[in-house]
Amino acid sequence: LKPHQKELFGQPIGLYILFLTEMWERFSYYGMRALLVLYMTSSTLGTDPRGAGLGWTSKEALALYGWYTMLVYVMSIPGGMIADKLIGQKKAVLYGAIILCLGHGVLVMTDIWAFYTGLGLVILGVGLLKPNISTMVGGLYKEGDIRRDKGFSIFYIGINLGSLLATMIVGLVVLKWGWHAGFGLAGIVMLLGLMNYLYGQKYLTQVGNFVPPKKDDPNEISYGKLYGKLFKSPTQLVFTIILLIASVWGWYTLEWGYGLLFIFLTAVVSLLMMIYKELDSQIYKDRFMVLLLSFIMVIVFWGAFEQAGGLMNLYTDTKIDRELFGWTIPTVMFQSLNAGFIILFATAVASFWAKRKLKGKEGSSLFKMALGIIIMGFGFLFMVFAAMEYEKSGTSSMIWLVLAYLFHTIGELCLSPVALSFITKLTPVKYASLMMGVYFAATGLGSKVAGIVGEAASDFGEYTIFLGILIFTVIVGTLFILILKPLKRLTHGAEDNERIMH
Ligand code: GLN
Numbered sequence: 001l002k003p004h005q006k007e008l009f010g011q012p013i014g015l016y017i018l019f020l021t022e023m024w025e026r027f028s029y030y031g032m033r034a035l036l037v038l039y040m041t042s043s044t045l046g047t048d049p050r051g052a053g054l055g056w057t058s059k060e061a062l063a064l065y066g067w068y069t070m071l072v073y074v075m076s077i078p079g080g081m082i083a084d085k086l087i088g089q090k091k092a093v094l095y096g097a098i099i100l101c102l103g104h105g106v107l108v109m110t111d112i113w114a115f116y117t118g119l120g121l122v123i124l125g126v127g128l129l130k131p132n133i134s135t136m137v138g139g140l141y142k143e144g145d146i147r148r149d150k151g152f153s154i155f156y157i158g159i160n161l162g163s164l165l166a167t168m169i170v171g172l173v174v175l176k177w178g179w180h181a182g183f184g185l186a187g188i189v190m191l192l193g194l195m196n197y198l199y200g201q202k203y204l205t206q207v208g209n210f211v212p213p214k215k216d217d218p219n220e221i222s223y224g225k226l227y228g229k230l231f232k233s234p235t236q237l238v239f240t241i242i243l244l245i246a247s248v249w250g251w252y253t254l255e256w257g258y259g260l261l262f263i264f265l266t267a268v269v270s271l272l273m274m275i276y277k278e279l280d281s282q283i284y285k286d287r288f289m290v291l292l293l294s295f296i297m298v299i300v301f302w303g304a305f306e307q308a309g310g311l312m313n314l315y316t317d318t319k320i321d322r323e324l325f326g327w328t329i330p331t332v333m334f335q336s337l338n339a340g341f342i343i344l345f346a347t348a349v350a351s352f353w354a355k356r357k358l359k360g361k362e363g364s365s366l367f368k369m370a371l372g373i374i375i376m377g378f379g380f381l382f383m384v385f386a387a388m389e390y391e392k393s394g395t396s397s398m399i400w401l402v403l404a405y406l407f408h409t410i411g412e413l414c415l416s417p418v419a420l421s422f423i424t425k426l427t428p429v430k431y432a433s434l435m436m437g438v439y440f441a442a443t444g445l446g447s448k449v450a451g452i453v454g455e456a457a458s459d460f461g462e463y464t465i466f467l468g469i470l471i472f473t474v475i476v477g478t479l480f481i482l483i484l485k486p487l488k489r490l491t492h493g494a495e496d497n498e499r500i501m502h
Helices: 013-041 058-074 076-106 112-139 147-177 179-203 223-230 234-253 256-278 282-305 311-319 331-358 365-393 398-426 429-460 462-482 484-490
Strands: none
Touching: 013 058, 013 076, 013 112, 013 147, 013 179, 013 311, 013 331, 058 076, 058 112, 058 256, 058 311, 058 429, 076 112, 076 179, 076 429, 112 147, 112 429, 147 179, 147 331, 147 398, 223 234, 223 256, 234 256, 256 282, 256 429, 282 365, 282 398, 282 429, 282 462, 282 484, 311 331, 311 365, 311 398, 311 429, 311 462, 331 398, 365 398, 365 462, 365 484, 398 429, 429 462, 462 484
């Protein structure tokens, strides 16, 4: 048997190599994410035991946090395209990992240029690594291999194990040696991930290799041609021009960053319109439409969920009573609740849905996603209670926070893994990796929304913001449940013949 054909616990060994690489990558990502707003808002005087921060207002910090977490995921689209068209996924992951080591390494320095350079490198690194490593996991299995879903769940646990370890350890490191030691730890861990990936190459010979595009291959997407066709489709062209004008308007009235974002989104939207036109049957067109509609749920979900590293993180730092048996729990440690709950409940939630499906009850991906939004939204009820308690007594109990993260996690488990497999079910293979990139970009847009909503808390107060998120998410989730029937009709039975294989 060649190394790449060997198995461990019934799965290809390559899965464990990718699992560990992604685990260390997520360690560095979530470790750094947990520190980010706290570091930006910490005073420049160094009165904080964690050392001098940047002394920004929470509004400024949350604004940058929004841009950063958005760009990290939006870069999945170019990251995926570079792999597809130029170097293959395997090399893209390698370059991504190297760039991430550099990025986290630069953040060890205290200069402000180093701060921006480091963030920029992390954005590029994650963009190259994250979508492509996920595609490589899929590539380990032949079509129809029933181990694929399980492989993805194992991989999702790796993600959260990384996040759990990071948020448990980084907070303590920062308390002892300061912010930049925390950033440095993320860098060292990423180096481990890189070494682990290099070591594991022999188990990955069969996946992620670059296949040079063949001429006239029907499965090859030519972005140039798709955009070229835009000029032959008057309706789409007019729509694109309107979007471009709106982008330029955004550039002048908001910030240049928004201008660039809108132009990028215009490019993505026109590409999606052209793909829709190209799809050769009404069934595929309808499915594509449903998928795009489901991305609205994705944006709303992450727009609320991503308060975790931002507003809720700041709230924990300043307003939650973190004393437990005479010990003050470091703020960053509360970020591990999400990952911890995922590891505890992932299988329970999956088997709940499996049992429901066996009984013939509603269990479509769209239903799970809508329910996920509602459950996650109810998590904010506990944040509302926390804010009420704070207004009364000047502090709020950590119980609220724990309950909020518990609901957020159950919601995430209903939506996030489900959405990933939903994409692969509804998209023709040819467009699957592009749509994976678009999905991650949608989660990135959600993160930007989260930043904007979080910023508004400095004007409206946390109570109003938490209550607003609760009401909005529950309404959106309920609306999607109300239109479930027609939406499901548009999927043309994409999920009807699924068999549960465990
Ligand atoms: N928590 C998951 C991860 O880090 C999902 C993040 C997302 O889709 N935006 O991979």
